[in-house]
Amino acid sequence: MTTKPGYKKPPKRIVEPQAGAGDQAPSHDVLRTFFNMSLDMFCVAGVDGYFRVVNPAFERILGYTRDELLERPYVEFVHPDDKALTLATAGINTQGPVTHFENRYRCKDGSYVWLAWMAAPASQEGLIYAVARDITEIKAREREKEKQRDLFKTVLGNVPASIFWKDRNSVYRGANQHFAQDTGLCSPDELLGKTDYDLPWRKEQADFYRQCDRKVMQSGQPLLNIEESQRQAGGKEVYLLTNKVPLWDDTGDIYGMLGIYMDITERKQAELRLETLFNAAADSIFVIDSEGTIQRSNRYAYEHCGYEKDELIGRNIKAFFSPKSQQTCDCNFPQLRETGSSAADIEFVCKDGRILNMECKATAVPSESGAFTSFLIIQRDVTEKRRAEEDMRQHQHELAHVMRLSTMGEMASGMAHELNQPLTALVSYCGTAASMLESQGRKPTQIGEILDRAKAEAHRAAKIIQNLRRFVRKGENGIEPLALHQLVEDVEMLLGPELKENSVAIDVNLACGRRRVLANRTKIEQVLINLIRNSIDAIKEAGVADGRVLVEARPAVNETIEVSVSDNGPGIDPEMVDKLFQPFQSSKPSGMGLGLSISRSIIEEHGSTIWAEGKRPNGARFGFSLPVFGET
Secondary structure (H helix, E strand, O other): OOEOOOOOOOOOOOOOOOOOOOOOOOOHHHHHHHHHHOOOEEEEEEOOOEEEEEOHHHHHHHOOOHHHHHOOEHHHHEOHHHHHHHHHHHHHHOOOOOEEEEEEEEOOOOOEEEEEEEEEEEOOOOEEEEEEEEOHHHHHHHHHHHHHHHHHHHHHHHOOOEEEEEEOOOOEEEEOHHHHHHHOOOOHHHHOOOOHHHOOOOHHHHHHHHHHHHHHHHHOOOEEEEEEEEEOHHHOEEEEEEEEEEEEOOOOEEEEEEEEEEEOHHHHHHHHHHHHHHHHOOOEEEEEEOOOEEEEEOHHHHHOOOOOHHHHOOOEHHHHEOHHHHHHHHHHHHHHHHHOEEEEEEEEEOOOOOEEEEEEEEEEEEOOOOOEEEEEEEEEEOHHHHHHHHHHHHHHHHHHHHHHHHHHHHHHHHHHHHHHHHHHHHHHHHHHHHHHHHHOOOOHHHHHHHHHHHHHHHHHHHHHHHHHHHHHOOOOOOOEEEEHHHHHHHHHHHHHHHHHHOOOEEEEEEOOOOEEEEEOHHHHHHHHHHHHHHHHHHHHHHOOOOOEEEEEEEEEOOOEEEEEEEEOOOOOOHHHHHHOOOOOOOOOOOOOOOHHHHHHHHHHHOOOOOEEEOOOOOOOEEEEEEEEEEEO
C-alpha cells in the first residue's frame, strides 16, 4: 500500500475487559446525581401529555425553566411539522417496546433544536421514560454534506468534460453522465464493476489506459495533459486530453484514481489543417525563440533555399543572413522583443551561395504570462520583384530620355529661329564695328558699346544652347538642392520660342520666395515642360485669342512647396479625368499618351503625387509638391 507523505497509521488499540467489576446496582443517590449531571435530556412524561420530571439539561438546552416545561403539554414545544409524528410515537410508546425517533423542539428564544429520542413505556405506571440528545450540529453537518453531494452531482452532470474514478484494480467505481454516454451506456450506474476491457475501446487503447492508471497509483504523482485516442460507442474515433490524479484516504493510502478528459478532436483537426497550410505556404516561415534559434520551419523555407530541414532547426536564424542583414537583424531584434513586431528587408543566403532578397515580417507569440518567448518570422522572396522594379526604373529612365529627344525635336524649329536672331545681331554688330574702325569716324566708346551688345547676344545664344543640351542628355537620378526660381526661369527660356509662336503669355508667381527644393533638375524640368506644353496645345486647339499660362509655387504642409501649372484653355475632358495619368491615354490626335504617365512616375520618385483639378470654371490646373531644402 502506498502511504501519502506526512501520514502515520494510528496504532491499533486493544481494549481488555476490566477485571473485578461488581454487579451491584447503583444507589438512588448515584442515579439522581447522574440524572442531574447528564449532558443528555432525561425526562418522565405521563400519558396525559405533560412532563412529570425533567433534568437540568432540558433547561440548559431549551432555555425554559423547569416550571415552564412542566406546566404546558410537551407537544406545544414541538415543531408544527413534527407534532403528528411525536403524538403517534407517544401513543405507540404507551403500549409497545422502546422506540427511536427525531423531532424539533422550540427554544425559548424562538429557535429550534433537533433532538434524537429513545423512549420506553412503563404501562403499569402510565408513564413514559425518555432520553433525548441534541443533534442540531449533526443535522447541520448532514445538511451541508447533502448540499455538497448535490453540488457534486450538479458539477458532474454539467461540467463539459468526462469524469470517472477507479479503484486500485482499475475497476470503475463511478463516473458522470458524459463518460457513460461515451461508453454507450445509459447511466453511470451501469459502469460500476466494469474495466476498460469491457468498454468499446480498442485493446491497445485499454492497455494504454491501464498503464497510465498504474503509473499514477504506484508513483502517487498525477499525469497531466495526456493526448490519447479513443474509439467510443458507435465506432467514433476521437482525440482526448486527459488528466489523471491519485485518490488518497484518511490514512494516507492510495485507494484509487480520478480521471478527467476533454474532447479535443476539433482542435487536433484544426492543428492538422494549420500544419497543412503551414507547409503549403509559398513563403518561408520560421518559429524562433527569444535568442533567434530556429525551432520550427515550414517545407518551403528549407526547400526553396536548398537546405535540409535538420540543417535549419537548432541554428540561429542570423547564420543564414548576409553580413549586411545580420546588422539589420541586430538593430531590429530589441524592437521585436519590446513591441512584439518588426519588419525589414533582408538578404538570405542559400546553400549554394545564392542571395535572395526577402521582405521579412516578425511577430511575437506571447506565452500564457504575456511574455514574448517565441517569434513567428515570415519571409517573402522578392528577388525577381526587385529585379523587375530595377528594370522598370531603367526602362522609365530610357523612355524619359526618348521623350526629351522627342520634345527637343518638336522645339527644334522654334529654337533655330530663336538662335538665329542673336546670331544675326551678333554678326551685324561685329560688321558695324569693323566698318567704324575702317572709317575712323566713330569714337572708341561707341565701338565698345557695340561690342558689349555683341557679347551679350552671344551669351544669350550660349545659354539657350546650354539649357537645350542639359535637357536632352541622359541625366543622373541624383536629387540635389535646387533654386526653384532658377529652374522655372530655365524652363521659361526653353519654351520661349514655342510660347511666342503660339501667342501664349506665361506668368510666374513664386510665393515661396527664393527657397530651395530637393529634386532632380532634369526630371522636374521635364515635368514642367510637359505640363506647360500641354497647356499651349490645349489653348491652340481651342482657338483662345488671349492664351495665358500661370506657373505658381507656394508653401504647403509638411515642409513642402506646391508647384502648379494652370491655363485659360478649354479645361479637362470629363471622360479623361480618371485616366489622365495612365500610359497611352491622350486627348490629342497626335499625342503618344506618355507625357503625364512619365510625369507621374517622376513625381512619385520624389515621394509625392501629381494631381489635376477636373472641375474648374475654365482651363486646367495640374500640380505637385516637392520637399523644402532651405533658403537661398
